[in-house]
Amino acid sequence: MKRKLVIVMVGLPARGKSTMARKLGRTLELDGIRVRIFNNGELRRRLASDENASSSEFFSPANERGKELREQISRINIEQAQTFLQEGGEVAIMDASNVTRERRRSLAAAFPSLPLCYIECLNADEEALEANLERKAVLKEFRHLSPEKALESFLKRIAYYESIYEPLDTEANRILVDSFDNCILQEQITDVLPYYDRIRDVITTRIVRNLFLVRHGETHFNREDRIGGDSELTAKGLAQANALAEHFATVRIPIIFTSNYVRTMQTATPIAERQDSCSIIALPEFNEIHAGICEGMTYEEIRRKMPHVARARGPNKYRYIYPEGEGYKTMEDRVHRGLKKVFFLNNYDENIMIVGHRAVNRMILSSFLTRQEEEVPYIYMPQDRYYHIQIDPHKRLFELVPY
Numbered sequence: 001m002k003r004k005l006v007i008v009m010v011g012l013p014a015r016g017k018s019t020m021a022r023k024l025g026r027t028l029e030l031d032g033i034r035v036r037i038f039n040n041g042e043l044r045r046r047l048a049s050d051e052n053a054s055s056s057e058f059f060s061p062a063n064e065r066g067k068e069l070r071e072q073i074s075r076i077n078i079e080q081a082q083t084f085l086q087e088g089g090e091v092a093i094m095d096a097s098n099v100t101r102e103r104r105r106s107l108a109a110a111f112p113s114l115p116l117c118y119i120e121c122l123n124a125d126e127e128a129l130e131a132n133l134e135r136k137a138v139l140k141e142f143r144h145l146s147p148e149k150a151l152e153s154f155l156k157r158i159a160y161y162e163s164i165y166e167p168l169d170t171e172a173n174r175i176l177v178d179s180f181d182n183c184i185l186q187e188q189i190t191d192v193l194p195y196y197d198r199i200r201d202v203i204t205t206r207i208v209r210n211l212f213l214v215r216h217g218e219t220h221f222n223r224e225d226r227i228g229g230d231s232e233l234t235a236k237g238l239a240q241a242n243a244l245a246e247h248f249a250t251v252r253i254p255i256i257f258t259s260n261y262v263r264t265m266q267t268a269t270p271i272a273e274r275q276d277s278c279s280i281i282a283l284p285e286f287n288e289i290h291a292g293i294c295e296g297m298t299y300e301e302i303r304r305k306m307p308h309v310a311r312a313r314g315p316n317k318y319r320y321i322y323p324e325g326e327g328y329k330t331m332e333d334r335v336h337r338g339l340k341k342v343f344f345l346n347n348y349d350e351n352i353m354i355v356g357h358r359a360v361n362r363m364i365l366s367s368f369l370t371r372q373e374e375e376v377p378y379i380y381m382p383q384d385r386y387y388h389i390q391i392d393p394h395k396r397l398f399e400l401v402p403y
Protein backbone atom coordinates (compact mmCIF):
# COMPACT_ATOMS: atom_id res chain seq x y z
CA MET A 1 0.00 0.00 0.00
CA LYS A 2 1.36 3.41 -1.00
CA ARG A 3 1.91 5.96 1.71
CA LYS A 4 -0.15 9.05 0.98
CA LEU A 5 -0.03 12.52 2.46
CA VAL A 6 -1.67 15.90 1.89
CA ILE A 7 0.51 18.91 2.72
CA VAL A 8 -1.42 22.13 3.31
CA MET A 9 0.52 25.40 3.07
CA VAL A 10 -0.75 28.26 5.26
CA GLY A 11 0.29 31.92 5.40
CA LEU A 12 -0.16 35.45 4.14
CA PRO A 13 0.91 36.32 0.59
CA ALA A 14 4.67 36.82 -0.03
CA ARG A 15 5.74 34.72 2.97
CA GLY A 16 7.62 32.13 0.95
CA LYS A 17 4.90 29.43 0.77
CA SER A 18 5.30 28.65 -2.92
CA THR A 19 9.08 28.57 -2.64
CA MET A 20 8.77 26.08 0.21
CA ALA A 21 6.16 24.04 -1.70
CA ARG A 22 8.40 23.84 -4.77
CA LYS A 23 11.42 22.89 -2.72
CA LEU A 24 9.43 20.11 -1.02
CA GLY A 25 7.89 18.95 -4.29
CA ARG A 26 11.18 18.66 -6.11
CA THR A 27 13.05 16.87 -3.35
CA LEU A 28 10.29 14.33 -2.82
CA GLU A 29 10.23 13.79 -6.58
CA LEU A 30 13.97 13.12 -6.56
CA ASP A 31 13.27 10.55 -3.84
CA GLY A 32 11.02 8.76 -6.33
CA ILE A 33 7.75 9.88 -4.73
CA ARG A 34 4.82 10.89 -6.92
CA VAL A 35 4.10 14.44 -5.83
CA ARG A 36 2.15 17.35 -7.31
CA ILE A 37 1.57 20.95 -6.28
CA PHE A 38 -1.91 22.45 -6.54
CA ASN A 39 -1.49 26.21 -6.53
CA ASN A 40 -4.63 28.36 -6.22
CA GLY A 41 -2.94 31.60 -7.33
CA GLU A 42 -1.73 30.06 -10.58
CA LEU A 43 -5.17 28.61 -11.30
CA ARG A 44 -6.79 32.00 -10.60
CA ARG A 45 -4.40 33.72 -13.00
CA ARG A 46 -5.20 31.11 -15.65
CA LEU A 47 -8.99 31.09 -15.21
CA ALA A 48 -9.64 34.74 -14.46
CA SER A 49 -7.03 36.57 -16.44
CA ASP A 50 -8.86 39.90 -16.41
CA GLU A 51 -7.49 42.81 -14.43
CA ASN A 52 -10.32 42.61 -11.87
CA ALA A 53 -9.11 39.28 -10.57
CA SER A 54 -5.76 40.77 -9.59
CA SER A 55 -7.11 44.02 -8.16
CA SER A 56 -7.01 44.36 -4.39
CA GLU A 57 -10.83 44.58 -4.24
CA PHE A 58 -11.10 41.09 -5.66
CA PHE A 59 -9.66 39.91 -2.32
CA SER A 60 -11.91 41.99 -0.08
CA PRO A 61 -13.90 39.75 2.30
CA ALA A 62 -16.90 41.95 1.40
CA ASN A 63 -16.63 41.10 -2.30
CA GLU A 64 -19.06 38.18 -2.70
CA ARG A 65 -18.20 37.50 -6.32
CA GLY A 66 -14.46 37.46 -5.61
CA LYS A 67 -14.99 35.19 -2.62
CA GLU A 68 -17.10 32.77 -4.61
CA LEU A 69 -14.54 32.64 -7.41
CA ARG A 70 -11.72 31.95 -4.98
CA GLU A 71 -13.72 29.20 -3.27
CA GLN A 72 -14.46 27.72 -6.67
CA ILE A 73 -10.75 27.73 -7.52
CA SER A 74 -9.99 26.01 -4.24
CA ARG A 75 -12.66 23.35 -5.01
CA ILE A 76 -11.23 22.70 -8.47
CA ASN A 77 -7.75 22.18 -7.00
CA ILE A 78 -9.14 19.91 -4.28
CA GLU A 79 -10.90 17.78 -6.90
CA GLN A 80 -7.75 17.59 -8.99
CA ALA A 81 -5.73 16.57 -5.94
CA GLN A 82 -8.30 13.87 -5.08
CA THR A 83 -8.05 12.45 -8.60
CA PHE A 84 -4.25 12.61 -8.50
CA LEU A 85 -4.14 10.69 -5.21
CA GLN A 86 -6.68 8.12 -6.42
CA GLU A 87 -4.66 7.52 -9.55
CA GLY A 88 -1.43 6.61 -7.80
CA GLY A 89 -0.23 10.01 -6.59
CA GLU A 90 1.40 9.92 -3.17
CA VAL A 91 1.82 13.50 -1.95
CA ALA A 92 -0.46 16.43 -2.84
CA ILE A 93 0.75 19.88 -1.83
CA MET A 94 -2.10 22.41 -1.50
CA ASP A 95 -0.36 25.72 -2.12
CA ALA A 96 -2.62 28.63 -1.18
CA SER A 97 -2.95 31.06 1.70
CA ASN A 98 -5.53 28.81 3.48
CA VAL A 99 -5.74 31.43 6.22
CA THR A 100 -9.22 30.64 7.58
CA ARG A 101 -10.22 27.68 9.73
CA GLU A 102 -13.25 27.22 7.51
CA ARG A 103 -11.05 26.74 4.43
CA ARG A 104 -8.84 24.32 6.32
CA ARG A 105 -11.87 22.37 7.55
CA SER A 106 -13.07 21.96 3.97
CA LEU A 107 -9.62 20.67 2.98
CA ALA A 108 -9.61 18.16 5.83
CA ALA A 109 -13.15 17.03 4.91
CA ALA A 110 -12.08 16.46 1.31
CA PHE A 111 -9.40 13.92 2.34
CA PRO A 112 -11.12 12.08 5.22
CA SER A 113 -8.96 8.97 5.14
CA LEU A 114 -5.57 10.63 4.63
CA PRO A 115 -3.20 12.35 7.04
CA LEU A 116 -2.79 16.12 6.55
CA CYS A 117 0.32 18.07 7.46
CA TYR A 118 -0.02 21.85 7.78
CA ILE A 119 2.99 24.04 7.14
CA GLU A 120 2.49 27.65 8.19
CA CYS A 121 5.06 30.09 6.81
CA LEU A 122 5.97 33.20 8.74
CA ASN A 123 8.63 35.64 7.87
CA ALA A 124 9.90 37.91 10.56
CA ASP A 125 12.44 39.69 8.36
CA GLU A 126 10.96 43.04 7.35
CA GLU A 127 13.64 43.89 4.81
CA ALA A 128 13.32 40.59 2.97
CA LEU A 129 9.55 40.91 3.00
CA GLU A 130 9.75 44.39 1.53
CA ALA A 131 12.10 43.22 -1.21
CA ASN A 132 9.76 40.30 -1.93
CA LEU A 133 6.81 42.66 -2.26
CA GLU A 134 8.75 44.85 -4.68
CA ARG A 135 9.65 41.79 -6.71
CA LYS A 136 6.01 40.68 -6.84
CA ALA A 137 4.86 44.14 -7.88
CA VAL A 138 6.59 43.76 -11.25
CA LEU A 139 5.00 40.39 -12.00
CA LYS A 140 2.80 39.86 -15.02
CA GLU A 141 -0.49 40.10 -13.15
CA PHE A 142 0.31 43.74 -12.30
CA ARG A 143 1.62 44.73 -15.69
CA HIS A 144 -1.25 47.20 -16.26
CA LEU A 145 -0.15 49.17 -13.16
CA SER A 146 2.92 51.28 -12.37
CA PRO A 147 5.27 49.58 -9.85
CA GLU A 148 4.08 52.01 -7.12
CA LYS A 149 0.40 51.29 -7.80
CA ALA A 150 1.10 47.57 -8.00
CA LEU A 151 2.81 47.64 -4.61
CA GLU A 152 -0.08 49.59 -3.13
CA SER A 153 -2.57 47.11 -4.54
CA PHE A 154 -0.58 44.12 -3.29
CA LEU A 155 -0.30 45.61 0.22
CA LYS A 156 -4.04 46.13 0.27
CA ARG A 157 -4.57 42.54 -0.79
CA ILE A 158 -2.36 41.39 2.10
CA ALA A 159 -4.30 43.60 4.52
CA TYR A 160 -7.54 41.88 3.44
CA TYR A 161 -5.96 38.49 4.11
CA GLU A 162 -4.68 39.74 7.45
CA SER A 163 -8.19 40.81 8.44
CA ILE A 164 -9.42 37.21 8.19
CA TYR A 165 -6.21 35.41 9.17
CA GLU A 166 -6.64 32.68 11.78
CA PRO A 167 -3.24 31.13 12.54
CA LEU A 168 -3.05 27.37 12.99
CA ASP A 169 -4.01 26.36 16.50
CA THR A 170 -6.32 23.37 16.79
CA GLU A 171 -5.25 21.50 13.66
CA ALA A 172 -3.35 18.26 14.22
CA ASN A 173 0.07 17.87 12.56
CA ARG A 174 1.20 21.45 12.17
CA ILE A 175 4.61 23.00 11.71
CA LEU A 176 5.41 26.66 12.03
CA VAL A 177 8.29 27.71 9.79
CA ASP A 178 10.36 30.85 9.44
CA SER A 179 10.77 30.82 5.69
CA PHE A 180 13.56 33.42 5.67
CA ASP A 181 15.77 31.66 8.18
CA ASN A 182 14.75 28.18 6.97
CA CYS A 183 14.06 27.09 10.52
CA ILE A 184 11.26 25.29 12.33
CA LEU A 185 9.76 27.46 15.04
CA GLN A 186 7.19 24.98 16.39
CA GLU A 187 6.09 21.43 15.72
CA GLN A 188 2.87 19.76 16.84
CA ILE A 189 2.81 16.34 15.22
CA THR A 190 0.32 13.88 16.60
CA ASP A 191 0.13 11.21 13.87
CA VAL A 192 2.82 9.09 12.31
CA LEU A 193 3.25 11.05 9.09
CA PRO A 194 4.84 9.49 6.03
CA TYR A 195 7.91 11.35 4.72
CA TYR A 196 8.05 13.51 7.84
CA ASP A 197 11.81 13.18 8.37
CA ARG A 198 12.39 14.21 4.79
CA ILE A 199 9.98 17.14 5.08
CA ARG A 200 11.87 18.50 8.09
CA ASP A 201 15.16 18.05 6.31
CA VAL A 202 13.90 19.97 3.26
CA ILE A 203 12.48 22.83 5.33
CA THR A 204 15.78 23.42 7.08
CA THR A 205 18.19 22.74 4.20
CA ARG A 206 19.28 25.16 1.54
CA ILE A 207 18.83 23.53 -1.84
CA VAL A 208 20.56 25.08 -4.82
CA ARG A 209 19.43 23.96 -8.22
CA ASN A 210 21.88 26.05 -10.26
CA LEU A 211 23.80 28.91 -8.76
CA PHE A 212 26.10 30.78 -11.12
CA LEU A 213 28.63 32.61 -9.00
CA VAL A 214 30.35 35.19 -11.19
CA ARG A 215 33.07 37.69 -10.35
CA HIS A 216 32.74 41.13 -12.00
CA GLY A 217 34.82 41.85 -15.10
CA GLU A 218 38.18 43.59 -15.02
CA THR A 219 38.21 47.13 -13.55
CA HIS A 220 40.69 49.99 -13.76
CA PHE A 221 41.62 49.28 -10.14
CA ASN A 222 42.20 45.59 -10.95
CA ARG A 223 44.57 46.59 -13.69
CA GLU A 224 46.60 48.67 -11.25
CA ASP A 225 46.30 46.02 -8.53
CA ARG A 226 44.42 48.51 -6.32
CA ILE A 227 41.98 47.23 -3.73
CA GLY A 228 38.50 48.44 -2.77
CA GLY A 229 37.00 51.59 -4.31
CA ASP A 230 34.16 51.79 -6.78
CA SER A 231 36.01 51.65 -10.05
CA GLU A 232 34.39 51.06 -13.47
CA LEU A 233 35.06 48.19 -15.86
CA THR A 234 37.86 48.52 -18.42
CA ALA A 235 37.21 47.78 -22.11
CA LYS A 236 38.36 44.22 -21.35
CA GLY A 237 35.93 44.08 -18.40
CA LEU A 238 33.06 45.24 -20.62
CA ALA A 239 34.02 42.60 -23.19
CA GLN A 240 33.94 39.99 -20.41
CA ALA A 241 30.45 41.17 -19.41
CA ASN A 242 29.32 40.85 -23.03
CA ALA A 243 30.86 37.39 -23.29
CA LEU A 244 28.93 36.38 -20.17
CA ALA A 245 25.73 37.76 -21.70
CA GLU A 246 26.33 35.66 -24.80
CA HIS A 247 27.20 32.59 -22.75
CA PHE A 248 23.99 32.82 -20.68
CA ALA A 249 21.71 33.94 -23.51
CA THR A 250 19.94 30.57 -23.63
CA VAL A 251 19.85 29.98 -19.87
CA ARG A 252 16.84 31.58 -18.19
CA ILE A 253 18.00 33.89 -15.40
CA PRO A 254 15.05 35.68 -13.75
CA ILE A 255 17.09 37.64 -11.20
CA ILE A 256 20.73 38.68 -11.01
CA PHE A 257 21.93 39.66 -7.53
CA THR A 258 24.83 42.11 -7.35
CA SER A 259 26.52 44.32 -4.78
CA ASN A 260 25.96 48.07 -4.68
CA TYR A 261 29.19 48.70 -6.60
CA VAL A 262 29.33 49.92 -10.19
CA ARG A 263 31.56 47.05 -11.34
CA THR A 264 29.08 44.31 -10.44
CA MET A 265 26.13 46.21 -11.92
CA GLN A 266 28.06 46.96 -15.12
CA THR A 267 28.81 43.25 -15.43
CA ALA A 268 25.20 42.24 -14.77
CA THR A 269 23.57 44.78 -17.12
CA PRO A 270 24.38 43.16 -20.50
CA ILE A 271 23.51 39.72 -19.09
CA ALA A 272 20.08 41.02 -17.99
CA GLU A 273 19.57 42.78 -21.33
CA ARG A 274 20.03 39.52 -23.23
CA GLN A 275 17.30 37.82 -21.16
CA ASP A 276 13.57 37.95 -21.84
CA SER A 277 12.73 39.28 -18.45
CA CYS A 278 15.39 39.64 -15.82
CA SER A 279 15.75 42.02 -12.89
CA ILE A 280 18.91 43.10 -11.15
CA ILE A 281 18.71 43.29 -7.36
CA ALA A 282 21.64 45.02 -5.65
CA LEU A 283 22.30 43.81 -2.10
CA PRO A 284 24.66 45.76 0.18
CA GLU A 285 25.42 42.43 1.89
CA PHE A 286 27.47 41.50 -1.18
CA ASN A 287 29.68 44.62 -1.17
CA GLU A 288 33.37 43.80 -1.32
CA ILE A 289 35.45 43.57 1.85
CA HIS A 290 36.10 47.10 3.09
CA ALA A 291 39.83 47.62 3.40
CA GLY A 292 39.50 50.61 5.78
CA ILE A 293 42.59 52.81 5.70
CA CYS A 294 43.98 50.72 2.82
CA GLU A 295 41.07 51.33 0.42
CA GLY A 296 42.39 52.40 -2.98
CA MET A 297 45.97 51.33 -2.32
CA THR A 298 47.95 48.74 -4.25
CA TYR A 299 49.27 45.67 -2.41
CA GLU A 300 52.78 47.00 -3.06
CA GLU A 301 51.92 50.37 -1.50
CA ILE A 302 50.53 48.61 1.55
CA ARG A 303 53.74 46.60 1.94
CA ARG A 304 55.78 49.80 1.63
CA LYS A 305 53.70 52.34 3.55
CA MET A 306 51.98 50.10 6.05
CA PRO A 307 54.26 47.14 6.61
CA HIS A 308 52.49 46.33 9.89
CA VAL A 309 49.28 45.66 7.92
CA ALA A 310 50.99 43.39 5.40
CA ARG A 311 52.84 41.56 8.19
CA ALA A 312 49.77 41.01 10.32
CA ARG A 313 47.45 40.02 7.49
CA GLY A 314 49.73 37.47 5.84
CA PRO A 315 49.73 34.73 8.44
CA ASN A 316 46.18 35.27 9.64
CA LYS A 317 44.27 36.47 6.60
CA TYR A 318 40.81 35.15 7.55
CA ARG A 319 40.72 36.73 10.99
CA TYR A 320 42.67 39.89 10.18
CA ILE A 321 40.56 43.07 10.24
CA TYR A 322 41.78 46.09 8.25
CA PRO A 323 42.09 49.19 10.50
CA GLU A 324 38.74 50.99 10.18
CA GLY A 325 37.58 48.27 7.80
CA GLU A 326 36.57 44.64 7.68
CA GLY A 327 38.05 41.18 7.62
CA TYR A 328 36.78 37.90 6.16
CA LYS A 329 35.65 36.86 9.63
CA THR A 330 33.63 40.03 10.20
CA MET A 331 31.95 39.64 6.77
CA GLU A 332 30.50 36.25 7.66
CA ASP A 333 27.18 37.47 9.06
CA ARG A 334 26.37 39.95 6.35
CA VAL A 335 27.27 37.61 3.48
CA HIS A 336 25.12 34.85 4.99
CA ARG A 337 22.29 37.31 5.40
CA GLY A 338 22.66 38.25 1.72
CA LEU A 339 22.44 34.58 0.78
CA LYS A 340 19.28 34.15 2.82
CA LYS A 341 17.75 37.07 0.92
CA VAL A 342 18.79 35.49 -2.38
CA PHE A 343 17.12 32.20 -1.57
CA PHE A 344 14.01 33.86 -0.20
CA LEU A 345 13.59 36.13 -3.22
CA ASN A 346 14.55 33.69 -5.89
CA ASN A 347 11.31 31.77 -5.49
CA TYR A 348 13.10 28.46 -5.95
CA ASP A 349 13.62 29.21 -9.60
CA GLU A 350 15.87 26.85 -11.46
CA ASN A 351 18.72 29.31 -11.94
CA ILE A 352 20.20 31.99 -9.73
CA MET A 353 23.05 34.30 -10.59
CA ILE A 354 25.18 36.33 -8.22
CA VAL A 355 27.72 38.80 -9.60
CA GLY A 356 30.06 39.58 -6.74
CA HIS A 357 33.64 40.29 -5.83
CA ARG A 358 36.75 38.29 -5.05
CA ALA A 359 36.49 38.19 -1.24
CA VAL A 360 32.67 38.10 -1.14
CA ASN A 361 32.54 35.28 -3.68
CA ARG A 362 35.06 33.30 -1.65
CA MET A 363 32.77 33.66 1.36
CA ILE A 364 29.70 32.64 -0.66
CA LEU A 365 31.46 29.61 -2.10
CA SER A 366 32.82 28.57 1.28
CA SER A 367 29.34 28.62 2.79
CA PHE A 368 28.50 25.68 0.49
CA LEU A 369 31.84 23.93 0.88
CA THR A 370 33.22 22.86 4.18
CA ARG A 371 36.62 24.47 3.78
CA GLN A 372 39.00 25.31 6.58
CA GLU A 373 38.87 29.01 7.31
CA GLU A 374 42.61 29.43 6.57
CA GLU A 375 41.93 28.27 3.01
CA VAL A 376 38.98 30.57 2.29
CA PRO A 377 40.91 33.82 1.58
CA TYR A 378 42.92 31.99 -1.08
CA ILE A 379 40.10 30.34 -3.06
CA TYR A 380 40.73 30.94 -6.75
CA MET A 381 38.28 33.54 -8.06
CA PRO A 382 39.19 34.35 -11.68
CA GLN A 383 37.50 36.86 -13.98
CA ASP A 384 37.24 34.65 -17.04
CA ARG A 385 35.44 31.75 -15.39
CA TYR A 386 32.52 31.34 -12.99
CA TYR A 387 31.51 28.74 -10.45
CA HIS A 388 28.49 26.59 -11.18
CA ILE A 389 27.07 25.17 -7.95
CA GLN A 390 24.36 22.54 -7.50
CA ILE A 391 23.32 21.23 -4.12
CA ASP A 392 20.45 18.91 -3.46
CA PRO A 393 19.99 16.06 -1.02
CA HIS A 394 21.39 13.66 -3.60
CA LYS A 395 24.45 15.46 -4.88
CA ARG A 396 26.84 18.36 -4.60
CA LEU A 397 28.53 19.83 -7.64
CA PHE A 398 31.05 22.65 -7.98
CA GLU A 399 32.63 23.37 -11.30
CA LEU A 400 34.68 26.20 -12.67
CA VAL A 401 33.34 27.01 -16.11
CA PRO A 402 35.10 29.20 -18.70
CA TYR A 403 33.06 31.66 -20.75
Ligand code: F6P
Nearest residue numbers: 226227228288291357358359377
Ligand atom coordinates in the same frame (compact mmCIF):
# COMPACT_ATOMS: atom_id res chain seq x y z
O1 F6P B 1 41.55 43.38 -5.81
C1 F6P B 1 40.19 43.15 -5.89
C2 F6P B 1 39.58 42.86 -4.53
O2 F6P B 1 38.22 42.58 -4.73
C3 F6P B 1 39.74 44.00 -3.49
O3 F6P B 1 38.79 45.01 -3.56
C4 F6P B 1 39.71 43.24 -2.19
O4 F6P B 1 40.28 43.98 -1.12
C5 F6P B 1 40.51 42.01 -2.57
O5 F6P B 1 40.20 41.73 -3.90
C6 F6P B 1 40.24 40.80 -1.71
O6 F6P B 1 41.19 39.79 -1.95
P1 F6P B 1 42.33 39.49 -0.84
O7 F6P B 1 41.59 39.15 0.41
O8 F6P B 1 43.07 38.31 -1.41
O9 F6P B 1 43.19 40.70 -0.63
